[in-house]
Amino acid sequence: MMIYNRRKDFRGIGVAASILVLWGLLLVYLLTSYSVRFTSPLTYVFLLLQTHLYTGLFITAHDAMHGVAAPGRPKLNKAIGTVTALLFAYNWYPRLLPRHHQHHRHVATSQDPDYHHGSFWPWYFSFLKQYITWWQLLLMAITFNVLKLYFPVENVVLFWMLPAVLATFQLFYFGTYRPHRGEHPEDNPHKSGTQPKNHLWAFISCYFFGYHYEHHDKPFLPWWQLYKTK
Template sequence: MAISRQNDRRGIVIAAVIVICWTGLLLYLLTSFEVSFASPLTYLFILLQTHLYTGLFITAHDAMHAVVAPGKPKLNKAIGTVTAFLFAYNWYARLLPKHHQHHRHVATEQDPDYHRGSFWPWYFSFLKNYITWWQIVLMAITYNVLQLFFSLENVVLFWMLPAILATFQLFYFGTYLPHRGEHPEDNPHKSTTQSKNHVWAFISCYFFGYHYEHHDKPYLPWWQLYKAKG
């Protein structure tokens, strides 16, 4: 039996799973994991926590399209606010208009995500548009508080570093690769898409390498985006 869009709770459950996994793994890594640079587990956990950080932002992004809790705008906004805040204190209300501006004016001068240039200038332009001074202050305060209770090594490797790496993951796969270069006039979304490979598409950036498909069908949540890939 088909689930009506307004009664579809799958997005809420998936968002909860991401938040619980991110929180639970972070607590374990801060309190119980002994870092060894000779152990592959250390690097595996860094990558896994990075992926979960990216999942927080992707969830906030889906909330901007009202697809986390369809038909429940207050809950949808609450989930978006929480997941954005957990990702380095991003403020959902500030991100929301910028993201819709990106969709309306994709790859133009009015697009806050777009920059005519190579990777690094574009990346720093991207950060400048989205990072505020109060975020930096809150991150600095949190860093100094966490190191009072947990190993400095664990705080840096599993709280700070994955957040930084996740910005690269989101930018590279979700902005730079799909929007770089010139796009033909018959491409209304000025976006490319990665080759069909659902496993890599999920691992790389929660299917957002299928970026033309996202711009073409922004009503699809990340976990259904693969269905739009021909």
């Protein structure tokens, strides 16, 4: 058992490090070496890829909230969560942690910070108000003004700022709105839906979090093992 646990620990750290490194390397390349051409499909491919990696940063921070980014190593696990949350638009991990566990304890109720009884757009703006603070916006504004001194402004907007916005939308739509909207039967203890089995789409859309009932049922599984429960 100890060997198995250590192996899981190593793999979790490796997955987290891979997302972090890929996000950083691609961002550096796109800011320093890529010439934006709005007529080129490659520009939009890079935009979507960077958005996906931004989403991966937050999913990694989410895994840390469940103690599975580096299981058995609480200090490293917290460090991974703190760094990846900060890189995703200056989110503060100690603020996110209790809110996320409150979501799991009181899912789809008035005590759930992720839930809003209403249509899509009011729910989305309610979600943003729960997780975006004035100091995040201030830090983003300062960072943007610093970055544009050194890199082309269109690169900063397309590959640093816009992917964070799109990733927020991606996380909300696939990880909150679709799974928790509507009424759920009484025999659904997690008040969560799930998408049909399609591992490729589940990964591309939101790192398997379309399998959302499965996540609430087994929150101890990291994202990269979640598909096994489907």
